[in-house]
Amino acid sequence: MGKxxxxxxxxxxxxxxLVSVFAFSLMHILPGDPIRIALGESVSEExxxxYRAKYHLDKPIIQQYGxxxxxxxxxxFGKSLLYGEDVTTLIKTKLPVTMAIGIPVVLISAVFGILFGVVTAVKRGTWIDQVITSIANIGIGVPQFWIAILCIFxxxxxxxxxxxxxYTAPSEDFGKYVYMAFLPVLCLSFGFIATITRQTRSNMxxxxxxxxxxxxRANGISEGSVIFRHALKNALIPVITIIGLQVRxxxxxxxxxxRIFNIPGIGALLIRAITERDYFIIQACVLVISLVTVGCNFIVDLLYGVVDPRVRKSWR
Amino acid sequence: MAEKKHLLEVNHLKTSFYTDSGEVKAVNDVSYYIDEQEIVAVVGESGCGKSVTQMSVMQLIQSPPGKILGGEAILEGRDILKFRATSKEMRAVRGEKISMIFQEPMTSLNPVITVGKQLTEVIRTHKKVSRKEAWQMGVDALANVGIPEPEARMKNYPFEMSGGMRQRVMIAVAVACNSRLIIADEPTTALDVTTQAQVMELLLDVVDKMKTSLIVVTHNLGLVTRYADRIYVMYAGRIIESGTTEDLITKPCHPYTIGLLNAVPKLDANEHEQLTTIEGAPPDLANLPDTCAFLPRCPYAAESCRKLPCPELQQVGEHGHFSACHLKIRREDT
Known part of the structure; x- marks a missing residue:
């Protein structure tokens, strides 16, 4: 297993x-001088x-990366080229906001997706199955922004x-946080629940x-145990992959x-940074997001082993 | 012979599957019984309804598309087909009163749960024992079916065991629950020849020691003649001949049974001699003719057979020897 x-x-x-190298190269590959964009046309060469010296942009590329x-x-993480804000502080303030939306989305999607998947599989062909499966198909096909607009309307x-x-932080006022976060969480969860439902249903x-x-069944095991212990444990293996991808x-x-709900999170920060070419912020966001994505994939790999003993065995 | 009380008596069982190509009459008015400590074989080709019959009695038919249309299965004075498929009463029958052993040992055990957990779950479903006691019963059961180092094996996953070993685990479930009846559906078909013999011997040993009854479902008539007390031969969803093993071997009456017996390979046969087969293929159960279902393949088919409706079972000899054929054929005549 250790190996x-x-x-x-x-x-x-x-x-x-590799991601860090790629994110860093962006500033140097893309046309246009970030400093000139940041300062405007009418500034003296001095x-x-x-400015270049301040951001170490006068040094060789390798050294800059180092x-x-x-x-x-x-x-x-450096400083914002445009506003001189500390990028680390920016990330530290924006990340909790995004996580306060993202964590409930993943939990809700996993719980309801698996639940609906099991129900539709067990009740296959009945009206319950047809209703949930139809809604799930809509959830997969319809873009998030459209659902968001409908919900707002x-x-x-x-x-x-x-x-x-x-947005209100949960630490500030939990009740208000639930109230404010309800719609964005609902809109984000809809598609994920739909994906997980369909995956769970077909596996089940x-x-x-x-x-x-x-x-x-032939041994007289109760139907509950047959479904949730014997069947679901086997059906979950591919579902874990799907959930792992969504944890990102x-x-x-x-x-x-x-953007739609005006939530001051990482996504909004990234958009701002990209439109304004604030490279250090882009680099930081890309790096943080990929760190978590890679981390999640790693955890998913370990979870396979927890669920499937055959995988665990092959590790040895 | 004193009249013994039947352990399980199945009467007029009918099971159909509703498919796109119409109603498939998999089990068509089947009646049979098994007594205490008796070994009965149900023999027939693939798709003749022999497995579906057993699955129907256990109410394990996938529904839809399958449906039990009628009949009764009396176990200890109660019609178990009256119970709802998922009811407590039916679950108490499954595993505790009747244990089933299936054909595919490689896939019949859950791959992600240890053998011990699967075994103890069944034990705890049927017996009021603690986790620890159930574990010990499981260990004992594994030891009883000849699995070495049962303690260690309990912690194994099915994929860490061989096919023969897994089939022993399936038998251990029946041993642990002290079942009255074991239904073995092609228990050795998927195993290699030496393991086949071992597993079969073990099964007979368990039946003998635990004083249970055994129904063996198989396509191998040659195999069951060695240990079965009585044999039912099924064709196209019906029982077409039944009787004691001796009667069936020595004086088979139905042309299909005769065909099956002739098809058993003989060790003393000339090596250039071709194996005898029954010509043709089993009928489409969705489109059964009104006449005898075996008619198109029957070497004895007479003109009268084409005009008469499907024959019913008729007594043709003593000790409950029945055959469903219009013609009065004896193997001696052939």
């Missing part, structure tokens, strides 16, 4: 290194040179029951016809949803 984990870990570190990575290892503008934008249908499920939004946030 497998070390191998996966080494792979993860390599990926993060000011530009001064300085950047060194800073990150000390918890310093219905709950916000027609029924006046939920706010159409804004496959597993339910397996011989070992018949054996469990805990940090990445949804750019679209944060």
């Amino acid at each position: 497998y984990i070390i191998k996966r870990l080494a792979m993860s570190i390599l990926i993060i290194f 000011t530009i040179a001064e 300085l950047w990575v060194e800073g990150i290892l000390h918890g310093d 219905l709950f916000g503008l027609k029924l006046h029951v939920l706010p159409i934008q804004g 249908l496959e597993v339910i016809n397996q011989d070992y499920v018949r054996t469990a 939004i805990i940090v990445g946030g949804s750019v679209v949803i944060e």
